[in-house]
Structures are given as C-alpha cells and as structure tokens.
Amino acid sequence: MSGKVEDEGPDPVDVHVGLAVKAYRLRAGMNQQSLGKAVKVTFQQIQKYEKGANRISASMLHRIAGVLDFHPGDVFPVHGVEAASPQAGFGAIKGSHELAESFSRMPAPNRALLLKVAREFERPDAA
Incomplete structure (x- = not known):
C-alpha cells in the first residue's frame, strides 16, 4: 500500500458552503459570471466553488460575502448536523x-x- 489516501470526492462541508454561496448568489439575482468578475475569478471557478469541487479560501469567502451581503459564518453547517444533508440548511435541499x-x-x-x-x-x- 502506498499510503496515498483515495480521493473520496469533495468534502461535505465544502459542498455545503458552496451550495450556501449559490443560494446567496441567486437571492442577489447575480449570475456566476457577474460574481466571478466582482471577486476577480472566472465563472468556472465560481462553478467549482458552488459544487464544492474547489474549497473556498477564507479571503475569497470574505470577498464573496462582501459582494453578496452575508456574514461569512452564515454559510457553514450547523454544528452537530451532518453537512450537505437536508437538515444542514435550505440551500442543501434540491x-x-x-x-x-x-x-x-x-x-x-x-x-x-x-x-x-x-x-x-x-x-x-x-x-
């Protein structure tokens, strides 16, 4: 065994944060292109953030929160509730x-x- 940990996909917390950012973006009536331009990344990067495929750094989350007018802590799952479950927040529900x-x-x-x-x-x- 090589000691390499198998890729298990995105972390559930990253998925939850991405879905919450998407919910705030939609609530603001903004598309991915506009948000990307406002925070100086491509719309493809915003897509990756919203899917949880790429983690959002603290500084980027701060910028996004400023543009979409929310507190950065508002996008994290409730402690003790499994991330990305329906109980984790409205934005996680299909x-x-x-x-x-x-x-x-x-x-x-x-x-x-x-x-x-x-x-x-x-x-x-x-x-």
Whole structure:
C-alpha cells in the first residue's frame, strides 16, 4: 500500500458552503459570471466553488460575502448536523434555489399564503 489516501470526492462541508454561496448568489439575482468578475475569478471557478469541487479560501469567502451581503459564518453547517444533508440548511435541499427565486418574485399576499401552506405541510399529521 502506498499510503496515498483515495480521493473520496469533495468534502461535505465544502459542498455545503458552496451550495450556501449559490443560494446567496441567486437571492442577489447575480449570475456566476457577474460574481466571478466582482471577486476577480472566472465563472468556472465560481462553478467549482458552488459544487464544492474547489474549497473556498477564507479571503475569497470574505470577498464573496462582501459582494453578496452575508456574514461569512452564515454559510457553514450547523454544528452537530451532518453537512450537505437536508437538515444542514435550505440551500442543501434540491429545488430550494428555484423555490426561493419563485417566492421572491411573488406578490406579498401570495408569499404569505404560500408560507401558511408550507407551515401546514411541515406538521407531522399533515401527510
């Protein structure tokens, strides 16, 4: 055995952070090209960050957070919750980005109604 650790893919925390950055980017209505230009990297690099394929350095996370207006600590998984699981945060759930985009475009009365329906569905006896 060579002592080399087999590549097991991206670290779950890196994936979680990338998904959270993507959620903030979408919420800001910004595409990958614009974010990349603002933080002086290519849109391909932003893609890699958002997929967790490349880790985001502390300084880069600070720059991205400044552009997208969030606190850098807000993108990390909750301690004690497995990273990249649905419980780790809204941004880790498939379809959440599309839902958030649609929700943000709705008139206020529709958002209030949808939120009321969502709260009903989260109850265990609603199924």
